[in-house]
Amino acid sequence: MTVQLIDQLSDRTLLKQQAYVNGQWLDGNANTTFAVIDPATEQVIANVANLGAAETRAAIESADLAMRDWRQQAPKTRSDLLERWCQLIVDNTADLAIIMSAEQGKTLAESKGEIAYSASFIKWFAEEGKRVYGDVIPTAQTDRRGIVIKQAIGVVGAITPWNFPSAMITRKVGPALAVGCAVVLKPAAETPLSALALAELADRAGIPAGLFNVITGDDAVAIGGELTSHTLVKKITFTGSTPVGKILMAQCAQTVKRTSMELGGNAPIVIFDDADLDLVIPGVINAKFRNSGQTCISANRLIVQEGIYAEFVKRLNIAVSEFNFGAYSQSDSTHGPLITAKATANIDAKVRQAIADGATVVCGGKASVAAGYYYPATILTHLNDTMAIFKEEIFGPVAAVYSFSTEQQALDMANDTVFGLAAYVYTENMRRSWKFAEALEYGMVGINETAISAEIVPFGGVKESGQGREGSKYGLDDYLEIKYICMGAMDK
Ligand code: SIN
Numbered sequence: 001m002t003v004q005l006i007d008q009l010s011d012r013t014l015l016k017q018q019a020y021v022n023g024q025w026l027d028g029n030a031n032t033t034f035a036v037i038d039p040a041t042e043q044v045i046a047n048v049a050n051l052g053a054a055e056t057r058a059a060i061e062s063a064d065l066a067m068r069d070w071r072q073q074a075p076k077t078r079s080d081l082l083e084r085w086c087q088l089i090v091d092n093t094a095d096l097a098i099i100m101s102a103e104q105g106k107t108l109a110e111s112k113g114e115i116a117y118s119a120s121f122i123k124w125f126a127e128e129g130k131r132v133y134g135d136v137i138p139t140a141q142t143d144r145r146g147i148v149i150k151q152a153i154g155v156v157g158a159i160t161p162w163n164f165p166s167a168m169i170t171r172k173v174g175p176a177l178a179v180g181c182a183v184v185l186k187p188a189a190e191t192p193l194s195a196l197a198l199a200e201l202a203d204r205a206g207i208p209a210g211l212f213n214v215i216t217g218d219d220a221v222a223i224g225g226e227l228t229s230h231t232l233v234k235k236i237t238f239t240g241s242t243p244v245g246k247i248l249m250a251q252c253a254q255t256v257k258r259t260s261m262e263l264g265g266n267a268p269i270v271i272f273d274d275a276d277l278d279l280v281i282p283g284v285i286n287a288k289f290r291n292s293g294q295t296c297i298s299a300n301r302l303i304v305q306e307g308i309y310a311e312f313v314k315r316l317n318i319a320v321s322e323f324n325f326g327a328y329s330q331s332d333s334t335h336g337p338l339i340t341a342k343a344t345a346n347i348d349a350k351v352r353q354a355i356a357d358g359a360t361v362v363c364g365g366k367a368s369v370a371a372g373y374y375y376p377a378t379i380l381t382h383l384n385d386t387m388a389i390f391k392e393e394i395f396g397p398v399a400a401v402y403s404f405s406t407e408q409q410a411l412d413m414a415n416d417t418v419f420g421l422a423a424y425v426y427t428e429n430m431r432r433s434w435k436f437a438e439a440l441e442y443g444m445v446g447i448n449e450t451a452i453s454a455e456i457v458p459f460g461g462v463k464e465s466g467q468g469r470e471g472s473k474y475g476l477d478d479y480l481e482i483k484y485i486c487m488g489a490m491d492k
Pocket of ligand 1: 163164239262294295296297453459
């Protein structure tokens, strides 16, 4: 018998099914709800309040009122509250991980890792929020002083994805609250429960009502339309696909809102003949199969030099044969399902197309027919840069392996994409490391390393992978306006 999600939690009050607006738990528009599905079992695990444009508007207005006082508080006051929120997240890791795994499908180990990652953004920005320094600028006139201060940008609309249901929220809400903004958040309809659990803990931490609002709903167009058109919203921050990001940017143009966009990727891993395969294989496993391949910085194209190609494919195949795809409730699961049946069908269609284009299937390659949205670890070889799969973000556990002979060919292949989020290189050659680090047209480059994300470093892309940086000291900038003050008549 399946144990209900609520019965798996030591603190049952962390499972919320109402939205959180202005410090109140709210039912949906005319009491409607939408279902949240466990992707491992295809069972409904919760029915969550379905809000729309009217509730979003009310949340924006209460956020605007709440931040009038919040922005005037001492940074230390805001920081102390954020620290308290962070501690509650850490203290409740076990329950938060179960909630996340149930709605997203990732293993409990991955969910616990994400909760730690999520908390780290709150902690980091609680500290960084105390360091919003200004400048004094020497002027050409002796009677003047130029001063620069930085101020909270205003109400922030945040739209977050299902692949990291907690960390992508705190990476946005942490800096926003730390500098004095308020947030109206629309979490993905697939994974609202992690967002609501975060809201419950923010409430317990004493974050004042109206500063962190969670609008749950399955009508992304209505909620997103309100967030992007309301004049009180000064900034939209979004993590998701490039096509949706472009729509949001176009909508934001009408009221000239600031945007931060963390969009799609098509990450290459370039592996040279001189690379240490003992380093490469675990690096590729992390970059390709973390979260079952559903990561924006997933290695999408494995570009391997001819001399090492056969050995690499052989060793990768051995490593993936040890994977065990299964539900989070099974202790031996190493990887979870994909998020939806649609995601599984999309991956399958890409694999079928690659096979039709001439690819060879080394392992996997067929969607599971059992319950749950599973797709097996798949390795494809005999690929080239003219195939559709070279240009598309796969977003699943499919390793597409290409070959190259010269350094220039590898660089050209790596940069031959409209995306520019993350890239990786494996080589023992220092000159080549520097050359690739500088010449790769990406926001992030890992040299002999694929675990590159952390709260202390800037995450973000170039080209059609987006704009803005999250995490690190730079992560505050997107939530701040620069104001120049000219102090005149100073020698009177
Ligand atoms: C993402 O997939 O966008 C987030 C990945 C990360 O933070 O490492």
